Amino acid sequence: MKTLLLLLLCRMSSSVKYSLTFMSTGFSGVPNMPDFMITTEFGQMQPEYCDSNKIIRSYPGFWEKVNQIDPQILKLYSEGCFEIHPLVYKGVINKLKENNTNEAVHILQGMVGCEWDESTGDVTPFLRRGYDGEDFMELDMKTFTWIVQNPLAAPIKQMWETNPGTKTILRQFYTEICPHWLKTFVSVGPLKETELPSVSLLQKTPSSPVSCHATGFYPNTALMFWRKDGEEIHENVEHGEILHNHDWTFQLSVKLEVSSIPPEDWRRYDCVFQFSGLENNITTILDKNMIRTNLVSPSEFPSGAVIGGCVGLLLLLLCITGLFFWKRKNNGFRPTNTSDSSEKTSDPSQRSETVEQVVP
Incomplete structure (x- = not known):
């Protein structure tokens, strides 16, 4: 009886958790890269990517399903990726470069999001930032104040905390916007049906x-x-x-x-x-x-074709040798023109299995 009660309690206490994470990266001094990009992770999937070049790559049908529930999500997401966050990241990197003028390349990263426990209704937000591969700063979600993890982050903390609107924006995003987006994505359902391999x-x-x-x-x-x-x-x-x-x-x-x-x-x-x-x-x-395997078994080895090829190659060599001696005997050696004026051009097209949408 005790075992049965324990199993029942375990079943009742089990919870289903969902997570929504935005992996954002800002670059400075990195050629052939956008200044800013975001990869969205919903559970174990990555249904969305966008960058400061105003490019969005989405899982097929993802935004169509989301727009049926709340079309404002895509609007806010696009504004954040194309306009707001690139400016924020650029401002932070420029501020940090004032103390690192000798270094040309800098990378500012952020891991932002929230986790929702469907059984309890609890939402756990998180925000952590890194700079040039090291921990930089983290947001205390109880007080919405910044925890400095790198001395370089001190002026950034001061810059943000002296702005009265920053804390309001952060609180609204983590208590309202992020949970709403996450619950909306959950309601969309699985992005794919179960597929066997x-x-x-x-x-x-x-x-x-x-x-x-x-x-x-x-x-x-x-x-x-x-x-x-x-x-x-x-x-x-x-x-x-x-x-x-x-x-x-x-x-x-x-x-x-x-x-x-x-x-x-x-x-x-x-x-x-x-x-x-x-x-x-x-x-x-x-x-x-x-x-x-990459190896060819003896039973699959094309012996007939190879033997025929060898015989043909031997005959070709005999013909070339005879021609060589004939030219030497009759005309002497003549320089051979090895230049080839023809040029081979190729224009391979690259197929992309994801959907790319250029937003104006």
């Missing part, structure tokens, strides 16, 4: 580890591991990180060292892909015939 066994050379590679899955709440006789193993196993694909899906790999496994035992091993909390597992047996 394509799983392959890969190996560079016969002595290399075998990599079980899954790609094209969504969401990123996935696990992948190797088993032997149905039991998960950890020895001689190397887990990779979940990475983004260009089409907003994910990929993941887990390697198994096979050099010490006898060939007759290979099929006792299998690779399992599973979504956390779901039962739709994908199991792939360790089979030599299923491994994809």
